[in-house]
Amino acid sequence: MFDFRPFFDNFDQILEGFWATVRLSALAAVLSMIFGTVLVSCRVSPIPVLRAFGTGYVNVLRNTPLTLVLLMCSLGLNDELALKFSGSNSTYYWWAVLGLSGYTAAFVCEALRSGINTVPLGQAEAARSIGLGFTQSLRIVILPQAFRAVIAPLGSVLIAMIKNSTVASAAGYAESASVMKDILDQPSFTSGAIPLFIGIAAGFMILTLPTGFFFGWLHKRMAVVR
Amino acid sequence: MTGSEGAPDPTAGDGPDDLVPERSAAGSGPLVVVEHVDKHFGELHVLKDINLTVNRGEVVVVIGPSGGGKSTLCRSINRLEPIDGGSILVDGKELPQEGKELARLRADVGMVFQSFNLFAHKTILENVTLGPIKVRKRSKQEAEKHAMELLDRVGIANQAQKYPAQLSGGQQQRAAIARSLAMKPKVMLFDEPTSALDPEMVNEVLDVMTGLARDGMTMIVVTHEMGFARRAAQKVVFMADGQIVEENTPDEFFTNARTERAKDFLSKILTH
Ligand SMILES: Nc1ncnc2c1ncn2[C@@H]1O[C@H](COP(=O)(O)OP(=O)(O)O)[C@@H](O)[C@H]1O
Numbered sequence: 001m002f003d004f005r006p007f008f009d010n011f012d013q014i015l016e017g018f019w020a021t022v023r024l025s026a027l028a029a030v031l032s033m034i035f036g037t038v039l040v041s042c043r044v045s046p047i048p049v050l051r052a053f054g055t056g057y058v059n060v061l062r063n064t065p066l067t068l069v070l071l072m073c074s075l076g077l078n079d080e081l082a083l084k085f086s087g088s089n090s091t092y093y094w095w096a097v098l099g100l101s102g103y104t105a106a107f108v109c110e111a112l113r114s115g116i117n118t119v120p121l122g123q124a125e126a127a128r129s130i131g132l133g134f135t136q137s138l139r140i141v142i143l144p145q146a147f148r149a150v151i152a153p154l155g156s157v158l159i160a161m162i163k164n165s166t167v168a169s170a171a172g173y174a175e176s177a178s179v180m181k182d183i184l185d186q187p188s189f190t191s192g193a194i195p196l197f198i199g200i201a202a203g204f205m206i207l208t209l210p211t212g213f214f215f216g217w218l219h220k221r222m223a224v225v226r
Numbered sequence: 227m228t229g230s231e232g233a234p235d236p237t238a239g240d241g242p243d244d245l246v247p248e249r250s251a252a253g254s255g256p257l258v259v260v261e262h263v264d265k266h267f268g269e270l271h272v273l274k275d276i277n278l279t280v281n282r283g284e285v286v287v288v289i290g291p292s293g294g295g296k297s298t299l300c301r302s303i304n305r306l307e308p309i310d311g312g313s314i315l316v317d318g319k320e321l322p323q324e325g326k327e328l329a330r331l332r333a334d335v336g337m338v339f340q341s342f343n344l345f346a347h348k349t350i351l352e353n354v355t356l357g358p359i360k361v362r363k364r365s366k367q368e369a370e371k372h373a374m375e376l377l378d379r380v381g382i383a384n385q386a387q388k389y390p391a392q393l394s395g396g397q398q399q400r401a402a403i404a405r406s407l408a409m410k411p412k413v414m415l416f417d418e419p420t421s422a423l424d425p426e427m428v429n430e431v432l433d434v435m436t437g438l439a440r441d442g443m444t445m446i447v448v449t450h451e452m453g454f455a456r457r458a459a460q461k462v463v464f465m466a467d468g469q470i471v472e473e474n475t476p477d478e479f480f481t482n483a484r485t486e487r488a489k490d491f492l493s494k495i496l497t498h
């Protein structure tokens with residue numbers, strides 16, 4: 001039952017799968033932070049159209065299953081509407097990156113919004129009183145403090161995102177979970193499913209645990225003292 | 227004129243020469259003119275037909291019971307609050323409703339808050355240089371040089387590299403004054419600048435403000451510090467229930483107020 005052979009026999013393939021996971025989640029981490037920041041700027045903007053867009057986007061994406069979002073990207077936009085990224089090999093990769101980033105951005109936005117709520121109103125008033133405009137106040141005074149207040153929660157969002165990246169396999173992108181499924185589907189595979197699960201889970205922890213520790217450390221280090 | 231200094235003259239003075247802005251071409255009329263200003267918060271009528279004129283170099287103390295609309299008046303003057311009716315002219319110009327133009331003109335009106343509101347994630351020096359660099363487009367070097375002069379003037383040059391939370395309340399408020407001054411405002415608003423301070427720190431802040439008044443800065447100060455009012459102000463405005471109930475000289479006001487409402491208020495704050 002605890003036969004680790006299938007795990008080690010297919011180790012190269014598994015490593016390749018994790019490399020694909022890393023490539024997907026690293027880019028999605030950066031993009032979702034950027035999208036999320038843009039979204040939260042919309043949500044607190046004085047311009048009603050932008051506020052409505054931000055609120056609408058977050059509510060739709062946050063309440064749609066990720067599988068649907070990614071299938072919409074791959075089957076809907078890529079296949080059906082033929083909106084392909086150039087270089088047909090990587091078109092599913094790019095759709096997975098976009099889908100996962102777009103989805104995660106909604107959660108980043110909400111984390112940042114709760115961060116903005118921790119910044120005292122007086123900070124924004126002082127910023128306005130020295131002549132900073134709305135965007136400048138947000139960029140220079142409010143968001144830097146909001147970010148520091150929610151570094152740890154943002155870490156949780158990223159950990160969830162790394163694990164969520166396995167859903168991309170449903171959308172045609174071969175990452176660690178789809179490698180695992182391929183191995184399980186091999187005709188020669190008879191036993192060792194549990195060790196394989198354990199191995200893959202350990203692989204994810206190698207990615208997520210340091211992420212959590214790093215963000216926890218950063219949170220303490222960057223905290224704004226009031 | 228009641229003070230021993232005589233009329234403050236912005237063009238004389240031995241303070242730093244760049245502290246008080248040159249008289250603008252816009253002229254020699256009053257610097258702040260508040261006319262028929264009305265303001266509601268929902269049902270609540272917080273400013274009722276307010277009229278107030280502040281001349282160049284004049285220091286006006288606003289005093290009155292809590293909830294009377296003093297803060298709202300200050301905040302309306304630099305448009306942190308929009309007004310419902312009337313007009314507010316600063317140096318002959320009405321501040322625009324919103325947008326970039328407002329942001330730029332707003333910096334002409336310095337504001338010092340009760341709770342200091344220093345930017346918590348920036349050093350004292352960065353707090354003071356932020357506006358000059360981002361709004362006035364000064365070079366970093368130039369802004370820092372001027373900031374250090376201002377911090378020196380308010381007596382905390384040695385705290386420049388610290389963060390706000392590392393300073394005492396009195397030091398923070400002095401830093402906040404320096405931050406406002408760095409924009410070279412035409413007029414400074416102070417909303418109860420010493421109310422949040424421990425008693426032993428009140429004077430260090432009042433001293434800085436008295437110095438500013440002496441150098442000819444135009445100031446509107448909400449405060450209950452009678453000593454400061456007598457020393458530095460030319461005019462006391464008593465506000466209650468959203469109205470200006472009495473305008474008087476400090477000496478007259480504190481010894482011989484004209485209105486019952488003011489007498490009643492003074493008897494309450496004087497008993498302790
Ligand atoms: N943002 C606000 N929303 C609703 N009511 C307010 C707001 N700010 C002040 N008020 C009310 O307006 C009145 C005047 O307040 P304020 O100007 O702060 O008075 P003061 O500074 O003289 O104590 C008070 O009754 C206060 O409760």
Ligand SMILES: [Mg+2]
Nearest residue numbers: 296297298418
């Ligand atoms: Mg007040």
